[in-house]
Amino acid sequence: MTNTLLEIADQIAAETSGPTPAAHRRRMQQTPGLMEAALGMARLIAHYREGSARAALELNEALTTSDLARFASGMLIDREMLQNYDALPTQWGKFLTPTTVKDFKPKSLATLELGAQVFKDVPERTAYPVAKGPELDEKFIQAKKTGLLYGWSFEAQVNDDLEQLQMVPQAFPQMARDTEDDRGLRLMINLETGSLNTGFFNGGNGNFGTLKLTAANLELVLNSLRTKRDPKTGTIIPAGRLQLVVGYALETLAERILNVDRVQMADGNGGFTYAPNPLRGKVDLVVNEKQLGESWIVMPKPGTARRAPFYFAKLRGYEQPDFRYKADQGRAVGGGDIVVTGGSFDDDTIWYRGRHIMGVAHGDPVLTYGSDNTGA
Incomplete structure (x- = not known):
């Protein structure tokens, strides 16, 4: 982790431009009351991670009774996951050339190879020589959407099993980085055996x-x-x-x-x-x-x-993974909203989702x- 939760809480109002879900959440975070709650939750979660039994009780009570505490903790976890993602090492950058795509359509990697030509002498009053024609080498790369769901069950909440919830900030960023390596490195080798990818290293390619x-x-x-x-x-x-x-x-x-x-x-x-x-x-x-x-x-x-x-390749504007929870808890029969930690309408589970968009070629x-x- 590059920053502590307290440092994250101090910095969390940054990066609020743009239409992405993360930017929208950060715009909502620029209120004094919410920032005060974020600092309090940051201290509480930090003490819980250090092993404090009292902090565990207070954290569970806050998450089950206070809408503000729940939103503040989600805000911290959202930013912490992105910082964890940025800090995690990867292997693919050692071997693959990065590029970007503007949408999900295949992007041509075609290059007009004019070769190592040199300029020719141009005598006075004569036309310039024409360069040899280009060699079009058509290759394509396409971004694809990847992701996973993780559910924190109603039973886990009742059992005060906060460890499941605390796994999310570490597990989801690691999954995103591992997916990058999995897609990228398989261009070169079989990750299960170490053998070379014969679709690229073969006699036809002479390599x-x-x-x-x-x-x-x-x-x-x-x-x-x-x-x-x-x-x-x-x-x-x-x-x-x-x-x-x-x-x-x-x-x-x-x-x-x-x-x-x-x-x-x-x-x-x-x-x-x-x-x-x-x-x-x-x-x-x-x-x-x-x-x-x-x-x-x-x-x-x-x-x-x-x-x-x-x-x-990464999709322009979506270079980082997107982490969010599912808010489909429904409404109370007597009227009014039900908090997100009340769980899904269908199965009482709080669902977290990680999405990452990338492509290799x-x-x-x-x-x-x-x-x-x-x-x-």
């Missing part, structure tokens, strides 16, 4: 192999990727900053290959000599903390190459190589 991770094999792959030629112009395709991607199983070996100062080399007379490590500083080592097995990948670092291999495989590490 799959079985080479063992050794200094010689890594140098071979780097030289190959850095000398790839544009078939149209015959010039080298800029590879950007290349990175070696491994899981924990190959981390130590990869560090040894890349970080050693000197390497042993044959001197041609039956002996050996030492020379500077030609790989040191030439490639970045990136550990995918969710990659099982011994497969390894070489690819451009996101944002450094014109031809990105993987893309991650394969890009250009030309500057990538993946190995299952089974060969020579």
